[in-house]
Amino acid sequence: MAKVLLELKDATIKFGGVTALNNVNLKVHEGEILALIGPNGAGKTTVFNVITGVYQLTSGDIIFDEKSIKGIKRYNITKIGIARTFQNIRLFGDMTALENVITGTDVHKKSGLLGGLFGLPRARREENAGRQKAREILEFIGIDEYSDRLARNLPYGVQRRLEIARAMGTGPRLILLDEPAAGFNPAEKVELAKTIKKIRDAGYTVLLIEHDMSLIMGISDRVAVLDFGQKIADAVPSVIQNDPRVIEAYLGVPADAS
Amino acid sequence: MTMINLKESFKESNFRDVGAHIWEHASAVERKIMAVSFIGLAALLPFMGFGLLDTPVSDYGAVLVYPVGMFILMALGLNIVVGKSGLLDLGYVAFFAIGAYTMAILGTRTSLNTWEIMPIGIALAMLAGLILGLPALRLRGDYLAIVTLGFGEIVRISALNTREIGGPNGIANIPVPPSIGPLEFSLNDQKGFFWVVLLMILLTIWMIRRLSVRRAGRAWEAIRQDEDVAELMGVNTLKYKLWSFSLGAAVGGAAGVLYGSKTLFIAPEMFTLNVSILILACVVFGGMGNIWGVMVGAAILAYLPERIRFISDARLLVFGLALVITMNFRPDGILPRKKREKVIVKKEKNNG
Numbered sequence: 110m111a112k113v114l115l116e117l118k119d120a121t122i123k124f125g126g127v128t129a130l131n132n133v134n135l136k137v138h139e140g141e142i143l144a145l146i147g148p149n150g151a152g153k154t155t156v157f158n159v160i161t162g163v164y165q166l167t168s169g170d171i172i173f174d175e176k177s178i179k180g181i182k183r184y185n186i187t188k189i190g191i192a193r194t195f196q197n198i199r200l201f202g203d204m205t206a207l208e209n210v211i212t213g214t215d216v217h218k219k220s221g222l223l224g225g226l227f228g229l230p231r232a233r234r235e236e237n238a239g240r241q242k243a244r245e246i247l248e249f250i251g252i253d254e255y256s257d258r259l260a261r262n263l264p265y266g267v268q269r270r271l272e273i274a275r276a277m278g279t280g281p282r283l284i285l286l287d288e289p290a291a292g293f294n295p296a297e298k299v300e301l302a303k304t305i306k307k308i309r310d311a312g313y314t315v316l317l318i319e320h321d322m323s324l325i326m327g328i329s330d331r332v333a334v335l336d337f338g339q340k341i342a343d344a345v346p347s348v349i350q351n352d353p354r355v356i357e358a359y360l361g362v363p364a365d366a367s
Numbered sequence: 368m369t370m371i372n373l374k375e376s377f378k379e380s381n382f383r384d385v386g387a388h389i390w391e392h393a394s395a396v397e398r399k400i401m402a403v404s405f406i407g408l409a410a411l412l413p414f415m416g417f418g419l420l421d422t423p424v425s426d427y428g429a430v431l432v433y434p435v436g437m438f439i440l441m442a443l444g445l446n447i448v449v450g451k452s453g454l455l456d457l458g459y460v461a462f463f464a465i466g467a468y469t470m471a472i473l474g475t476r477t478s479l480n481t482w483e484i485m486p487i488g489i490a491l492a493m494l495a496g497l498i499l500g501l502p503a504l505r506l507r508g509d510y511l512a513i514v515t516l517g518f519g520e521i522v523r524i525s526a527l528n529t530r531e532i533g534g535p536n537g538i539a540n541i542p543v544p545p546s547i548g549p550l551e552f553s554l555n556d557q558k559g560f561f562w563v564v565l566l567m568i569l570l571t572i573w574m575i576r577r578l579s580v581r582r583a584g585r586a587w588e589a590i591r592q593d594e595d596v597a598e599l600m601g602v603n604t605l606k607y608k609l610w611s612f613s614l615g616a617a618v619g620g621a622a623g624v625l626y627g628s629k630t631l632f633i634a635p636e637m638f639t640l641n642v643s644i645l646i647l648a649c650v651v652f653g654g655m656g657n658i659w660g661v662m663v664g665a666a667i668l669a670y671l672p673e674r675i676r677f678i679s680d681a682r683l684l685v686f687g688l689a690l691v692i693t694m695n696f697r698p699d700g701i702l703p704r705k706k707r708e709k710v711i712v713k714k715e716k717n718n719g
Contacts, residue, residue: 225578236582
């Protein structure tokens with residue numbers, strides 16, 4: 110088994126009287142696609158928010174690459190190698206697609222404001238390298254023809270893909286995708302599935318929230334199921350499909366299935 | 368050398384895009400010619416005080432320096448904060464006041480001259496920006512606006528109540544700058560002051576243009592559009608907001624030093640909330656986030672009341688009316704923020 114890249118240990122988070130996550134244990138192995146599924150309100154996006162420091166755990170711990178990242182500053186999350194997309198698209202609309210991705214690449218730059226102002230050699234080098242990398246990523250994701258268009262004017266599907274590209278710009282080891290296929294038609298879903306596989310094959314680890322079962326079953330190496338803030342299953346897709354608890358909580362009783 | 372196709376350029380929907388179109392289709396040489404002639408024209412402004420441009424009641428040469436030049440300079444400075452980073456600052460006058468008071472105090476009590484006081488004034492304004500920004504920039508939107516508004520008032524009221532710096536009487540007999548070569552600075556002929564303001568404006572434009580296409584500019588842009596996402600994409604938001612604040616403050620401080628050295632006399636009542644609001648109006652009126660828009664806006668808002676001063680009492684009414692009408696027709700300002708996309712797409716077509 111590959112090394113564990115990210116681990117949630119007894120992760121619990123309470124908002125007042127509501128327990129959004131209840132002793133969740135989750136391991137993400139390096140190089141896999143792990144899908145996180147569950148009914149609405151099960152706590153999937155909360156898991157993402159906990160990992161990226163948006164929410165702080167009430168108890169428990171988060172280990173990334175053998176170090177605890179609990180309480181880390183939000184802007185340092187991308188620096189250590191975790192990047193995410195958003196369920197409701199949140200691109201920088203007034204920037205071009207390319208600039209969105211370059212903003213991602215800025216994370217690892219060492220030169221600051223003064224270096225940029227006076228055009229110091231390192232700043233220039235980093236600027237060019239970032240631009241180059243951003244172009245490569247847009248090409249990798251397959252939206253390079255939109256490079257110079259403003260993000261807010263892009264077609265919906267391209268915006269979703271650009272979210273992924275921007276996350277990749279930060280050079281992450283782990284990418285968190287929050288419902289990347291939401292609103293996609295079947296053809297677009299097939300296309301997206303290929304892209305996600307391609308991302309994994311390029312050496313990234315992917316943690317994916319998704320509702321589309323055929324997409325998940327097609328690409329995931331493993332599936333974890335959340336229900337009411339608790340993990341109720343965690344296995345390979347074929348096992349999940351036949352787990353009675355999962356079927357009850359999420360897939361519906363067999364009589365309802367198509 | 369490619370010919371600039373003016374007809375093609377004017378097909379663009381607004382003046383901002385016309386300008387961008389002309390610029391982006393110009394060769395390096397053409398750009399240099401345009402920039403030099405533009406700067407040259409601006410430098411010659413003090414000699415154009417006749418006919419339409421003249422201000423019948425006020426001294427034209429003085430109007431060019433203050434309010435016109437100074438307003439443009441301060442609007443550019445405030446634009447870094449409000450237009451680029453989206454931080455609503457209603458206390459910008461504080462930095463102007465700090466610059467002016469630095470000049471007044473050091474100018475009357477030490478042997479330092481204006482040029483030596485300039486870096487001190489800028490540094491003190493930046494420091495004030497940091498001191499205010501560190502706690503205030505944790506707030507957002509309206510709350511930030513209220514705190515900055517308070518800061519502006521604190522600075523003014525502190526000056527009003529500190530007897531050591533003149534209290535309500537202010538400070539008089541502030542020295543004018545020493546001459547640079549043959550260029551002399553006097554109140555009767557303010558060309559020297561104007562050229563210095565022009566130089567400061569050019570430096571500020573250079574700084575903004577440079578930073579806009581670099582990491583800092585992207586960070587500000589990201590913060591303006593979605594601060595939470597900016598942070599999750601690795602932007603140290605507090606750091607870049609502080610930079611934005613203190614660079615804006617630096618420009619305000621520089622303007623203040625020169626203003627102090629030009630007016631001979633300053634008093635707390637010159638640095639009221641009205642000034643902050645007027646400068647903000649320049650930014651919004653001209654087009655937030657766009658250098659050219661901000662400059663045009665500031666030039667109009669500073670110049671117009673002086674130009675129509677002959678109708679005396681009615682002039683503020685006319686001025687206000689013009690403002691309301693303009694904002695109705697152009698809610699994003701006279702020259703709104705770049706619409707870069709259009710320009711670039713067209714360019715590709717032409718190349719292809």
